[in-house]
Amino acid sequence: MVMLALQWGGGEYPWNSATVIGLFVGFAVTMAAFICWECYMGDQAMVPIVLLRGRSTMLGIAFAFLFLGSFVIPVYYLPEWFQIVKSASPIRSGVMLLPSVCTQIFGSLVCGILAKHLRYYNTWLFVGSAFLCIANGLYTTFTVSSPSAAWIGYQIFQGLGCGFAAQIPLLTVQFALKNRPRYVPIGIATVLFTQYFGSAVMQSIGGAIFQNELKRQLQDQASLDNAQIEMLLNAGTLRVREVSVQAFPDHLADIIAAYNKSITTIFYLPIAGSALAFILVSGIPWVNTRSPQKDDMHYTEETDDLQSDKKTAV
Structure with a gap:
């Protein structure tokens, strides 16, 4: 429901419409009911509350949410920028993503090799989220005339950041449990x-x-009316330039600049997400993976078995 509300808000329906507000309210009520049920079921719940008792698991899960969410934004919108602003074909835009893909593979290999020697997982989480935040910050500086060196170099930060940290939450949870x-x-x-x-x-x-910013930019910067804006939106990414040249060629440069501004505005969202992920890492305990683990959940298997037996008896 929340994703439908975010998708429809400002586009299909205004933000203050009953449909959008109802979806947000429905999501809040459903989520509250789910949380209450999970708390009632205790350790027999679908997501046992015990997983959230330790800082390593709780913050590792929160980090995973923010980090990968901040990573997919450039993965999706960089090809859009390549195709619209740089006039690249879909295949060409895929090739232009190779710096990110290759450095992500390289970062994963380096992390896998060195993780056992560094002994602490926190280092990779700090470095990975910092690199991803830097990459998204650099993406906001894109202009219509940005050279190849810019988008290639920026993608290196993105790829290394994801390669270093994307899989670490899985290892953190496994080690904690x-x-x-x-x-x-x-x-x-x-x-x-x-x-x-x-x-x-x-x-x-x-x-x-993107949708709300694009409409605003096309109105303010390209001076297009609502009918012309709908024409561009219905044309899709591949035909933006074609439709612009055919329908209003005098506004082509302004339209491309409007798309550039709209896409770069999106990257402020993953900046916030990756920065918050970086902050959350500071709360994860620094535990030496080669030393006996200290229990930060304050319970044992025997205690858990006893609690489960009591719950079953009730």
């Missing part, structure tokens, strides 16, 4: 869910920002 193996699969599944859910939510918010 290693003395409670029954919760390891649930912990991994929860991290994966929050990663994809965060991606979907951030993408919906980014889409709403």
Whole structure:
């Protein structure tokens, strides 16, 4: 419901419409009911509350939500920028993403090799979120005349950031739950869910920002009326230049500048997300992966078994 509200708000329906407000209210009520039910079920819930008792798992899950959500925004909108602003074909825009893809693979390999020697996972989370935040900040400086060196170099930060930190929340949760193996699969599944859910939510918010900003820029900067704006929006990414040349060639430069401004505005969202993820890392305990783990959840397997038996008896 929340993603429908974000997608429709400002586009299909105004933000103050009953449909959009109803979707937000419905999401809030449903989420509150879900949380209450999970608390009532305790350790037998679909997402056991016990997973949120330790800082490592709780903050690792929150980091996964914010980090991957901040990563998918440039993954989706960089090809849009390449195709509209740089007039690249879909295949060409895919090739132009290779700096990010290659450095992401390289970063993952480096992280996998060095992680066991550094002993602390926190380092990778700090560096990865910092690199991703820097990359998104640099993307906001894009202009119509940005050279190849700019978008290639900026993607290196993005790829390394994702390669360094994307998989670390999974390792953090596994390490935090290693003395409670029954919760390891649930912990991994929860991290994966929050990663994809965060991606979907951030993408919906980014889409709403793009649609509203684009309409405003086309009106203010390109001086287009509502009918002309709808014509461009219906044309799609591939035909923006074609439709502009055919319908209003005198406004082509302003239209491209409006699209550039709208796309770069979106990157402020992942800046905030990755910066918040960086801050959350400071709350994750620094635990040496080679030393015996200290329990930060304040319970044991025996205690958990006793609680489960009591719950079953009730």
